[in-house]
Amino acid sequence: MKMPLHERIRSDFEGRILGGELAPGDRLPIEQELMQEYGCSRMTVNKALSVLAAAGLIVRRKRAGTFVARPRVHSMVLDVPDIAAQVRERGQDYAYRPIRRVLRGAGEDQEEALLAGCGALMQIDGVHMVDGAPLGVEFRLVSATAVPEIVRADLDSVPPGSWLLQHVPWTEAETRISAVAALGDEARWLGVPAGSPCLCVERRTWRGAERVTYVRQLFLGDAYDMVARFGPGASAR
Amino acid sequence: MKMPLHERIRSDFEGRILGGELAPGDRLPIEQELMQEYGCSRMTVNKALSVLAAAGLIVRRKRAGTFVARPRVHSMVLDVPDIAAQVRERGQDYAYRPIRRVLRGAGEDQEEALLAGCGALMQIDGVHMVDGAPLGVEFRLVSATAVPEIVRADLDSVPPGSWLLQHVPWTEAETRISAVAALGDEARWLGVPAGSPCLCVERRTWRGAERVTYVRQLFLGDAYDMVARFGPGASAR
DNA sequence: GGTTGTTTTTTGTCTATACATTAAATCCGA
C-alpha cells in the first residue's frame, strides 16, 4: 500500500475514531508524540490532523490538545441530482413539459415577497416526464434582478433546472424535504388522485445576501427518492 | 479582516468560482505565479489549493495545472438530527413509546436476510411522541452479531436511536428519503387515516463490509421535514 | 503513421525551523 505518510496518519485515526476505539472526548497524542511515533516532521502530522479537523472528526484546542469531536453531529452528503441525467442513466426517456412562464411582480405570497426584493420575478412551471408519464411537477421563481438573462432565455427545450445550474452562480443553498399530499392542479398535472403522497423538495438559493431562486418540486412518492451517504467515497460516487 | 494568508487565497478563489467569474474548466494560475501574486511561499499557496481540491471545487493535474471542477454534481450537507434533541429544542415535550422488541432470526424479508448474515436480529419498534401526539413510527433491525450489547441494553427509557448513536460505531451509512402513504398498523400507530402522506426515512449502516443496522422511519408529512445546506457554515449550524 | 522513449513542467510530499496565538495552569499579592 503506497500511501503518502500524512494520508496514512489520517486514515489511521479516522479508522480508530469511526471504529469506536477512540470515543468522543478522548484526547489524541500531541503532535510531538506523533512525530516520534511515525518518525516524521511536525508539518506532516499537522497536515493529517488538519484534514481530520476540517472534516469535523476531531477538535483542536491550543494549549489543551486534540480531541475526538464531541457530539457525532451526524451529517451526510446528499446528492442533488440532475433529474434529466438521472432518468436517462437508467435508460428511460426524459422530457420536460412547460406549463407556464410569466414575468411579473411579487404577489401576496410570502415566499415571493422575500425573493423579490421589490424587483420582478420570473415564474416557470413545468412537468418532468419519464417514458411519457409524469414524474414530478415544479414551481419555480427566479429573481429577474439577480438573473436578468432569464427573461430572454430559451427554456422550452431545456428544463429550467439544467439551465439555471449552468447559468446562475450562487453561493448558498438550502433544500427542504417533506412529504405532502398532491392537491388540485398539482394532482391533475401528475395524473394521480388528490391526496396521493408526494415527496416535496423545496430549494432556495442565495448569492451572498441576495435571494436568487426558489423552487418547489413535487415528485410521485413511489417513483422518486433521494439518497444521502456517509463514509468512504460519499461524495465520489 | 485578519485572516491567515492561505485562508485568504482560498476564499479568494472560492468566491471567484462560486460567483461565476471563473467557469468550470478554466485554468488557475500555477503555484509559482500565485506565490508571486501573493508574495508568499509555495507551501502557503499549496495549502490553499489543496483545501479547495479536497472540497471538490478545483481539480489539480500534474504537469497540466489547476482547473475549476466540471459542472458540479451538486451535493449538499444533510444534517441527520437526533429527534428527541430537536423536539426539545423547540420547547416541546418529547417521549419515546416502545411498541415491540424481539430477538429472533432473519425472516423471509429481503432486508432482514441481507442484514442478518445468518446471525440473530434484534427488532425494535416504537413511536416518537411530541406533546402527547405521535410524530413518527420506526421499525428497526439491529444485527445481534455486530452489536451483541443490544440484547441486554435498557432501551425503554432511551429511544434506541440515541442509544445506538452512542454505542454502535459504524463506518458507512446510507439514508434514503421518499414519500409513502401510511398503511395498516403504521397509520394506526400514527393516529391518521390510512393513505396519509408520510416522509419515509430508511437508513442502513455498515461497519466495514458488515451490515449493522436498518431503520425505517415514517414521519407525519405535515410535522416533519429534513433540511440540507450548501454554503458558508453548512455543517456549522 | 504510429509507437516508443525522453524531456520538462507542474503538482505532491516532506523536512527543519521560526515565530505567532491561544488558553490552561500557575503564581502572587491584597
Added chain:
DNA sequence: TCGGATTTAATGTATAGACAAAAAACAACC
C-alpha cells in the same frame, strides 16, 4: 480565598528548500 498577571504547553501559520511522481510535450525510430 479571590482575582489578576505571568508562564508555558500546545496548536496555527509561514518559510525555503529538496526530491518524487505524473503526464503533457516532444523526439526518434521503425
